[in-house]
Amino acid sequence: MNGHVLRMNGVSVRRDDAELVRGVEWTVEEDERWVVIGPNGAGKTTLLSIAATQLFPTEGEVVVLDERLGATDVFELRPLVGFAGAAVANRVPDSTTVLDLVISAAYGYLGRFGEQYATPDYGRARVLLNQWGVLHLEDRTYGTLSEGERKRVLIARSLMADPELLLLDEPAAGLDLGGREDLVRRLAALADDIEAPTLVIVSHHVEEIPPGFTHGLLMREGRIVASGPLEDVMNAENLSETYGLPLKVERIGERWTARAV
Numbered sequence: 459m460n461g462h463v464l465r466m467n468g469v470s471v472r473r474d475d476a477e478l479v480r481g482v483e484w485t486v487e488e489d490e491r492w493v494v495i496g497p498n499g500a501g502k503t504t505l506l507s508i509a510a511t512q513l514f515p516t517e518g519e520v521v522v523l524d525e526r527l528g529a530t531d532v533f534e535l536r537p538l539v540g541f542a543g544a545a546v547a548n549r550v551p552d553s554t555t556v557l558d559l560v561i562s563a564a565y566g567y568l569g570r571f572g573e574q575y576a577t578p579d580y581g582r583a584r585v586l587l588n589q590w591g592v593l594h595l596e597d598r599t600y601g602t603l604s605e606g607e608r609k610r611v612l613i614a615r616s617l618m619a620d621p622e623l624l625l626l627d628e629p630a631a632g633l634d635l636g637g638r639e640d641l642v643r644r645l646a647a648l649a650d651d652i653e654a655p656t657l658v659i660v661s662h663h664v665e666e667i668p669p670g671f672t673h674g675l676l677m678r679e680g681r682i683v684a685s686g687p688l689e690d691v692m693n694a695e696n697l698s699e700t701y702g703l704p705l706k707v708e709r710i711g712e713r714w715t716a717r718a719v
């Protein structure tokens with residue numbers, strides 16, 4: 459790859475009279491780890507869906523891994539972009555086994571479709587399930603998993619095809635405190651891994667930003683409030699504007715907290 463991992467120029471998405479995302483300028487480089495943060499309805503999932511090549515903007519230019527959307531075969535591009543979130547989770551049949559769910563990502567499927575998998579696929583899937591602490595669930599069906607288990611299985615799945623860009627939409631949503639902290643710790647380890655893909659996660663909460671994440675994109679009502687290195691953008695002024703209420707923001711060690719003042 460010669461250029462940026464992801465570049466958006468003047469990206470807008472309109473549906474009927476609503477502007478879901480407007481005028482987004484955003485560049486992600488290979489070794490960066492980004493968090494996209496903002497309140498409900500800010501346009502975070504819309505933006506991530508564009509990066510995942512699942513959604514085309516109404517306006518603007520999008521380049522993913524040197525390929526311009528609209529001028530490339532997205533079916534060739536998609537295996538290079540790992541994606542986990544509700545948009546994927548909601549489509550998984552309850553009867554799919556964990557191992558099938560992870561392996562099928564290597565074939566561009568969601569769950570087993572009768573194909574014979576290669577032996578190395580089983581090995582890789584088990585390594586990933588182990589890495590995310592869910593190998594003991596390999597024979598369980600998706601429908602029987604807890605929310606935290608589902609999240610970790612879906613992240614393992616999103617890494618199966620060895621993507622160059624990994625997009626995780628609200629990986630900590632619905633997790634209890636222990637589950638969140640476990641996930642943050644695993645994401646921090648991934649952020650620290652030089653072999654890991656470029657990472658972009660979406661979150662509502664600054665407490666969920668894992669150590670090792672480098673950049674933040676703050677969104678409100680479809681537009682960018684601030685974008686850049688976390689130490690530059692994570693301040694009371696920007697976050698208060700993002701959430702529409704006065705906030706105090708603190709950095710404690712490598713973690714962030716925010717509360718109303």
Ligand SMILES: Nc1ncnc2c1ncn2[C@@H]1O[C@H](COP(=O)(O)OP(=O)(O)OP(=O)(O)O)[C@@H](O)[C@H]1O
Nearest residue numbers: 473474476478496497498499500501502503504505
């Ligand atoms: N097809 C559509 N037509 C009209 N409005 C839509 C459509 N899809 C999404 N929206 C609206 O666009 C806005 C942005 O949605 P999006 O899911 O991107 O936000 P988000 O920041 O991910 O929100 P959340 O944190 O609640 O998941 C929301 O107000 C949503 O209701």
